[in-house]
Structures are given as C-alpha cells and as structure tokens.
Amino acid sequence: MVALVGRRLLAMVPTLLIVSLVVFFLLDLTPGDPARILAGETATPEQVLDTRARLGLDRPLLDRYGDYVGGVFTGDLGDSFFSNRPVLDEIGRAFPITASLALAALGLAVLVAVPAGLLAALRPGGPLDRLVSAVSAFALAVPPFVIGVLFVVFFAVENSLLPAVGYVPFADDPGEWARHLVLPAIALAVAPAAELARQTRGALADALSRDYVRAAQAKGLPRRIVVLKHAAKNAAIPVVTVLGLQIGRVIGGAVVVEQVFALPGFGTLAIQAVKNSDYPMIQGIVLVSGLTVILVNLAVDLSYAYFNPKVRT
C-alpha cells in the first residue's frame, strides 16, 4: 500500500512537468504582450523593451522554462507580473475559498444524491424513481451560473435571507463564512448531484438485479441487510468513480460560480491572470489545479481498496 502510494506520487512528477511545459509554450504563443500592458498605453517602445527585460521576457524560451522548473522544485512559483507578490502567496489566499466552496458543493451533492438514487433504485419505475430521473435531467441541463443568478435574485435581492456576494474567512466568523457559502455551494452542487443520483440509481438497480442479491434474499436475510450489505457495497464502486470525476467538474464550475457571487477565489484569480497575461500566475494556477486533480484521483483510487477488497492484493 505504501509502495503503491509512493509510486503514484512519483508518477505525478512527469505529468506535472508535461502540464507546465504545454502551458509555458502555449502562453508564449498567445497574442498579448504582458510588458505592453504593464508599461501602459503611453509607453514608448524603449520603455516596453525595458519592461520586457525587467520581466525576463527577452530571454530565450527554453532558458526561461529551465529557470521556472528549477524554481518550482524549490517551491518558488515566481512573482506575479502585476502585484509583484509571490504567486504561491496569492494562490494560498485564494485556494482555501475555492476548496471550501468545492467541498461544500460535493458534500451537499453526496448528501442529497446518494439517498435519492438509493430510494429511486429500490422501486424502479415507481413515482420516486421517475421524479428523481426528471429532476436530475433538468438539473443537468441548467448551467450553474443560471442557478446562481436565480438564487441571488430570489434569496438575496428579493428576500434578503442570505448575502448575495462576498466572502468571510472561516477564522474570522464561522457563521458568516457558512452564510456566504450556502448559495454558491448549492448552485455548484446541482449538476454533480444530478449525475451522482443517476449513477447511484443505476448502479444499485443493477446490483439489485444480480443473482447474488437473490441468493442473499433466499438465505432469509432481511431486506435492509440485503440492500445495504450486498447490493449497496457493490454499487459503491461506480459511484465513487463518478464522484472523483465530479471533483474536476466542480473545480471548473467554481470559476464561473465565483464570478456570480463575487468570491475572491481561485477562479477569480485565474480570470484576472488570463486577462492581464500574467504568465507566472497562470502557470502557477494551472500547476496547482493539475496537482489537485491528480491528488483527488489518487485518493479515489485508494478508496477502491476500501470499497473493493478484490484490488487490495
């Protein structure tokens, strides 16, 4: 087990190298010169050149990449072109906001979707099953920002029940932190919840139709035990897989939802960085997102060992 984790962690290094390489070269190809933006509209060509030199953009691409990678290995992601502050600090400030948003959304999705899917699967074709199918089809069709805007209008503008925008750090006031996260988290949770509910329903309905479930019933086990011990445990594997995939989706969705609710998170940081052609910032953001996704996948794979004793060997 430890060896497995070690191997997987080592395997991350080449993946991240490739990610950084691709981003580095793609950025160089994109139009928009950060030096020109930074030097201002009235800058003379000489001033722009000076700025380029100051940012190090006048050096060959491969040299710059070499320096960057060297820095990354020592924990230095460079400084933002614009704020001149270390990229790592900026990310460190924004990341917890997005992480709490994403985790809250996933938590909500699981809490709602798994029971809904389970109940739907117990009576396939029943009223609850059809309700769950209809609602999840609808939920998958509506983009999160539409839900977000509707929430803002209804809960914040019309009824002032919850704050529409902004963020309060957990350390400052846990109550306010939660109040500010409720709406964006729900908006973000809708799509993954729908996907999870469908998967849970499908996986459990499939497991329930298996002969080993019939055999368990024939043994004389109570229905509850048949469902939970035999069917649900087998149904868990595809559900966990889909949950892992939803994490990527939630991080992507957070970028949009953060805009609707004006949360100063990772997504907001990313959008600003792209607008400004803030190369080090973009690279840092891509690297950290990539790392997050890889770690999440690793966690999902490791959880298989719990859900599926067959892979433990």
Added chain:
Amino acid sequence: MDRAVPSPEPVLVGRDLHKSYVRRRNILGSVVERTHALRGVSLDVRRGETHGIVGESGSGKSTLARLLLRLESPDEGTVHSEGQDLAQLDRRHLRRWRRRAQMVFQDPFASLDPMMVIGDSVGEAITVHERVDREERDRRVLDLLERVGMRSHHMHRFPAEFSGGQLQRVAIARALATDPDVIVCDEPVAALDVSIRAQVLNLLRELQDERGIAIVFITHDLSLVRVVADRISVMYSGRVVETGRPAEIFGSARHPYTRTLLSAIPVPDPRVRKDRLPAAAGAAGATEASRGCSFAPRCPHVMEVCREEVPPLVGSDVRSVACHLEGETPVEQPARPPTPGAA
C-alpha cells in the same frame, strides 16, 4: 435411468401460478403492455425427487423458479410448503421458512457477492438462522466447502479467484448451508464447460441421495434433463404442456410441442436424417393473445378448438398432457423417437 419415485410427499406445491411483468408504460406511467411469463402453472416437488423443467427461453422457467422460492410473489395462485400457504406467512416467518428452499443460479460468476470472501457467503446462510459463534460457523463452512470439493484455504478468497465450476460448487455449498428441503437449480451447468458439467451434476445427485433433498432442475437442454430428472415438465409460453417420467417423455411424447422439441435434439450421426417437425415461423411470444392454446400458431395438428380454448392439463401427477388432441383421434407417434434407450 429412471429411479423409483422415492416418496410421494410433496415439499413444495405450486397451484395455478400466474405472473406477468410490465413491458411498456406510456408517458404517464400507466401500463400499456404486459408480458405474461406464467399463465397458470401447477407443479409439485417431492422429497428426494428431481423434477426437471424444460422449455425454450421465455417459456417462464425462471419465473417459476422465483415464484416457488417466493423471491417474487405470484399475481394469482399459491405456493404451499407442507400445508402452509407461503403468502400467509408474515415477513419474519417467511424469512424463517427460507432456509428450507434454496437456489443455484445459472451464472456462477454473478451468483456470489464479488465483495465477500466465499467463506462469508456460505457462512452468512448459517448465521442468518442460527446463533453460532465464529468458530462453529467456520467449522461448518469448512465442512460444506470440503463436501463440494473445495479446500480449506479457499474460504478466505474472493469469487474472482475461482473458475466457473468451482464457483458453482461454492454456490451449491451455500445452498446446502441452510440444510434445505428443496434446491431449485436454474440452468446450473449451462454456463460451464462440458468437461466440468458432470462434476456438478454428480455432486447434486450425491447430495440428493445423502440428504433426500428435492431438486427442481430447470434447463433448456433435453439430453441433460433426461439424465438427471425423475420427472419432467415441459413448459411452453407460460404453461406446462406435458408432464411425465423421462421414459414417457422421450419414448412416447404426446404433446405436439414436446415432439417438436425432441425432434430438435441434434443427432451426432450426420448420415441419420430425421424427419423434423417444423420449428415454426414466429417463435413463442409470451405476449400472444391468451385465447386458445399458446402453441396453436406453431402446431402441425392445429384444430378449430385450439384457437378458442386453452386445453386443460389432464392426467395424473406423474403423467399429464394439455392438448385438445387427447381424447380425439389417436396421435401418431413421432417419426423417430431419438434413441429410446430409457424406455
């Protein structure tokens, strides 16, 4: 290979069983089409006897199995076990009853929980019904596994580590764990290589001799049922059309469907040409109109009455036929009954 019917005592009696499934619903959820899997099947299973059920796929064999074990409840009709109507049992008593009837399924890879070591799958059947400590449970699981030819160290392995034949033997051990009166085997060897079929069949036969278990043996394979069954019921489209001992079914089949079935048994010798009865256009549809004999559209001897009235199953428990030809002009024998060795 007929064995004398050991005891007339039925352990499981099904009477006039009907079951239909929803095939299609309209957008509002009301049923527009139903599949009639069973349309009035009566059957009894006797101690120590192997009752073979043959029929093509879709004839309702597996549905019958599930109804007999009350894994599903019939739309109409009853299943009695020693005078007790299973429908009358409350949930707790039904669960208690379940130990007396167990099932072995067709697909050995799907019939054991893939997340459970086989020792637990077998052991669970014991601990559901009895308070036994871990040691006692393991000892009994071990006995059962050894009885079906597995080794003690297999107990802690997952189903994925075994072959189909091994798993089927584990499934039999699991069925035995509750010490049942009857085991329903739904195509128990259909998924196995021919070379290991005999293993499983012999095991079932031995266990039956040892414990006097009644076996319901469901198959589409006529040559197989001939070897294993003491009594055979032929099913067609949700009804039993003929019942008899193997010698009677294979030697002097009376229902036209049974004879069609017999004529479809492959003959190993290519030089022997058989006068096969027509296999019929339009295979058995379980959704067909329930008026008249279900076999009428395919029957070579079809008469007016066949399209109007369902022929009743007439005769004794051991020998009966459901055909309007019975009592009419005598039916000619099948062109060539395949190897009448058992007769």
